[in-house]
Amino acid sequence: MDLTFLWVLLPLVTVAWGQYGDYGYPYQQYHDYSDDGWVNLNRQGFSYQCPHGQVVVAVRSIFNKKEGSDRQWNYACMPTPQNLGEPTECWWEEINRAGMEWYQTCSNNGLVAGFQSRYFESVLDREWQFYCCRYSKRCPYSCWLTTEYPGHYGEEMDMVSYNYDYYMRGATTTFSAVERDRQWKFIMCRMTDYDCEFANV
Numbered sequence: 001m002d003l004t005f006l007w008v009l010l011p012l013v014t015v016a017w018g019q020y021g022d023y024g025y026p027y028q029q030y031h032d033y034s035d036d037g038w039v040n041l042n043r044q045g046f047s048y049q050c051p052h053g054q055v056v057v058a059v060r061s062i063f064n065k066k067e068g069s070d071r072q073w074n075y076a077c078m079p080t081p082q083n084l085g086e087p088t089e090c091w092w093e094e095i096n097r098a099g100m101e102w103y104q105t106c107s108n109n110g111l112v113a114g115f116q117s118r119y120f121e122s123v124l125d126r127e128w129q130f131y132c133c134r135y136s137k138r139c140p141y142s143c144w145l146t147t148e149y150p151g152h153y154g155e156e157m158d159m160v161s162y163n164y165d166y167y168m169r170g171a172t173t174t175f176s177a178v179e180r181d182r183q184w185k186f187i188m189c190r191m192t193d194y195d196c197e198f199a200n201v
Contacts, residue, residue: 106132
């Protein structure tokens with residue numbers, strides 16, 4: 001997706017979500033991609049968290065084979081709807097090791113509100129952690145996987161969540177030992193409008 005188009009799209013998406021979400025909630029106060037474009041340099045670790053009460057709705061990345069077959073990353077966040085309430089607790093999940101395929105959702109019915117990563121020269125890959133937030137006793141349901149991002153190893157990646165009643169709960173990734181790159185499928189779920197008794201769905 002063209003970056004200029006994305007810059008135009010996110011504010012429009014915000015207004016649309018505000019119109020069709022919880023009426024009167026200030027969705028236009030989303031946290032957009034940062035001005036410099038990236039949260040890290042190649043081969044550099046980073047830690048990114050959405051502002052309190054917001055979750056990740058977009059992921060952007062570019063690949064650089066010359067710089068350690070690494071990627072630069074950036075994220076965009078939006079406030080959750082008012083009927084979901086405020087986050088009751090937030091935490092960093094367990095580390096997903098570099099050089100391996102993995103599948104992980106936020107424990108305790110949490111939603112993804114940030115990413116943390118460290119680069120390893122020995123495997124030309126990164127380890128990852130999700131920053132997760134739980135909203136009262138709400139439970140996920142109707143979960144699904146996005147298509148692969150990027151579509152092919154080494155390509156630019158632009159994932160924007162167009163389903164505004166779905167939230168990112170985690171991801172599954174495949175790692176190419178040849179290309180030294182990953183493809184991601186993000187796990188998207190709806191959340192109940194009521195508290196449920198299940199601690200980890």
